[in-house]
Amino acid sequence: MGLPSTLSGVLAFDVGGTDMKVGIVTGDPHGTDIAVKDLQRHPTPLDGERSGDTVCARIVELTGEYRAAHPDITITSVGVTVPGIVDEVNGIGVFSANLGWRDYPFTATLTQALGLPVAFGHDVSMAGEAEFRIGAAVGKRDVLVLVIGTGIAGAILCDGRRIAGDGYAGEIGHAMVPAPDGSLVILESLGSAGAIARRYAQASGTPVEGARSVLEKSQAGDAIAQQIWADAINALAFSIAQCVSILGTETVVLGGGLSMSGAALIDPLAARVDELLTFHRRPQYVHAVLGENAGLIGSALKAHTLTEPAKA
Amino acid sequence: MGLPSTLSGVLAFDVGGTDMKVGIVTGDPHGTDIAVKDLQRHPTPLDGERSGDTVCARIVELTGEYRAAHPDITITSVGVTVPGIVDEVNGIGVFSANLGWRDYPFTATLTQALGLPVAFGHDVSMAGEAEFRIGAAVGKRDVLVLVIGTGIAGAILCDGRRIAGDGYAGEIGHAMVPAPDGSLVILESLGSAGAIARRYAQASGTPVEGARSVLEKSQAGDAIAQQIWADAINALAFSIAQCVSILGTETVVLGGGLSMSGAALIDPLAARVDELLTFHRRPQYVHAVLGENAGLIGSALKAHTLTEPAKA
Structure with missing residues (x-):
């Protein structure tokens, strides 16, 4: 003392x-x-x-x-x-x-x-890893963490273990989703915050600061903004439903800039995922809690396992 | 002795x-x-x-x-x-x-x-489990087993462990895929042997015995059979590519009746999966080797773990 x-x-x-x-x-x-x-x-x-x-x-x-x-x-x-x-x-x-x-x-x-x-x-x-161990997904066993910002990246927990796939797992931002025109595109090109802003600017001819601005226009009745927001929701829901079908994902942790949209993101997302599932269980949606320092914290948690005695 | x-x-x-x-x-x-x-x-x-x-x-x-x-x-x-x-x-x-x-x-x-x-x-x-432990996927760590028959079901190995998802994992036959008309349907409704035969009969007005018969008609130049076979390949490839993107799947084990089609299935499947991926690694395709008794054998392997001392 x-x-x-x-x-x-x-x-x-x-x-x-x-x-x-x-x-x-x-x-x-x-x-x-x-x-x-x-x-x-x-x-x-x-x-x-x-x-x-x-x-x-x-x-x-x-x-x-x-x-x-x-x-x-x-x-x-x-x-x-x-x-x-x-x-x-x-x-x-x-x-x-x-x-x-x-x-x-x-x-x-x-x-x-x-x-x-x-x-x-x-x-x-x-x-x-940080969200699984000390963040939004503590105690959960089947989790998808989606970090939605300029791009989209994922981290996946199955049966309580993070999946590595020799480094190739989690590239859900580059998984294919159906586009509004019927073509196949990568999730990131419709569902990321970057894509939402870029697609709105292209479709309307009006540059916007970011996805949040598109959401505000959508809520104010802008039809182009509403369509682009809906396209993003559909794309994200499609990929989440893939994880639920293939892995039995029970918890979706939403992080990155777009997750700050809160209920405007989660409510339509959950409704659309529900439409894409049948007998599968429905996931819960939670916000990432560790913010933009989650990567630093996760690597520190991993570093601790190198210097501490192993625990069961 | x-x-x-x-x-x-x-x-x-x-x-x-x-x-x-x-x-x-x-x-x-x-x-x-x-x-x-x-x-x-x-x-x-x-x-x-x-x-x-x-x-x-x-x-x-x-x-x-x-x-x-x-x-x-x-x-x-x-x-x-x-x-x-x-x-x-x-x-x-x-x-x-x-x-x-x-x-x-x-x-x-x-x-x-x-x-x-x-x-x-x-x-x-x-x-x-049987294919992972003594069958087609021995020594592999990231595997999708697709059993394609009347329906489609999957078993998934990630980082060397079979994924359970509390019993909800592997329902890839009920994952959504884009249909030729742009709608979303479950994989099973396009890619299963049952669907191939049923869709051909509906489109042509000619009942067929099974998917193998549709393949034979396709190879003989029947345009309807070719389209239905292509729809099945596209649907299966879409779901396989989802697994590769999300999990880093490196080996796809094909079982069930449709897998008996051999190269007529695997060659176009591999080519289509390749088109749906970018920087991801490409999976290898192998036939299930344990046949229709794989389930019996897998449950016996599991039973052995109940009666034998654990091994590392």
Whole structure:
């Protein structure tokens, strides 16, 4: 009690196509006192096929800066999340269209450079992991986490275990859905916040700031906005119903910018999913609760499993 | 060598909507010497909501007959598979449209009546389990087993584990696919052997014996048969591509009557799935190898896990 307490934490990096977020995640990994300290955002140092090297070098540099800035906190491990196809088991960034690497050994490179345990994973999978373990889906066994923003990505829990598929699972944003004209397109091209804004601008000739603005126009009676919003709902419902049919999904966690639309999203979505199912059970819909730091928190949770004794 | 050997086996029942198959499954559950002895087929005793009771009574009766007929074989356990929604963990037949029961406690009822360990499961899931463990998908981790006959059912392996979804997983035959007219219909209504024969008869006014006959007409230049075969391929490919996108499926095991079409099914199917994917990995297609006794064998494999010490 009288001794100075030493705080420990995981330094977590969420590497995106433009920025990388960094922060120290502290708190009990099983509990509710998780916090992200000194959250920073830095440009991702892109260098084509050599981006794996430049990103790792920047991570090493920033780790040094965080250690210097926070002498009171013991950094016990590092968590790193990246987009694209990720081989979590072997710690490899298999492929990222936006960042350029192919088969880059992140875990091996960073473990050697930092001398710390490194938890490496896919950004949306790790965000899903966080929602499964301490967020919106605690206690659920069959879950789809849909992160709906500029694009759409998913994380999937079946029978209480997150599905990896060697890094290929969760690419629901690139699954086919029927378009209004009868063609087949990827879910992302109709159901994402980015697509909603882009399609409205194309159809109306009026640029809009984002999907929220299209929703507002829709609610104000704009027929074009109503159609585009309905197209998005239909596309999202189609993909959710696929998961329910194939996997028995019981809980859908909605995250990303579009999930902020609340009942205007969830009510018609649930109604449309219901129409697409027969004897299947109906899923419940819940909001993601960990916000935009879910990826950082998920990688920290994974990092804890590297440094803590295993628990049943 | 000189002593009389005592054979042991699992008495396995595959209960269908019309018939129930019964046989003694012998052999090493990890090996290749699995055999089904004295395979019999009996009418399923249907009695509406009381079908759970009548089916269990018949299983008890048949167990007595098999014991009397095979005094040289020690029946160590019983395996039972049923269609519909099955809660494997609690041994409950949750629901079967064709057989009539709701929440019937098969495992408890049979364990008490027989005094033997009872392995209870879903028919297609158990057939999938057999293909995963000793059949076409040995060594694979991300697998879709599609049993295409009168209807379509699936079994799904993710990251090396069969997905249960509380009994609701695998209902891919009732997942939506786009129909040729732009509407949404369930996969089974376009892609099953039953649908192919029925749709051809409706479109041509000429009854056919089965899907194989439609394929033969298609290969002989019948335009209606070609269209209906193409519709089936498109529907099956759509659902397979959903699994690849969502789960990273790497192996598709094709079983049931339609799989006997061989390359006439697989070649156009693989080509169409390829068109529906982008950066995803492409699945391999293999034939189910355990044939129509896969369900019996799968339930026997499950029964072995009840009576053998666990292995890692």
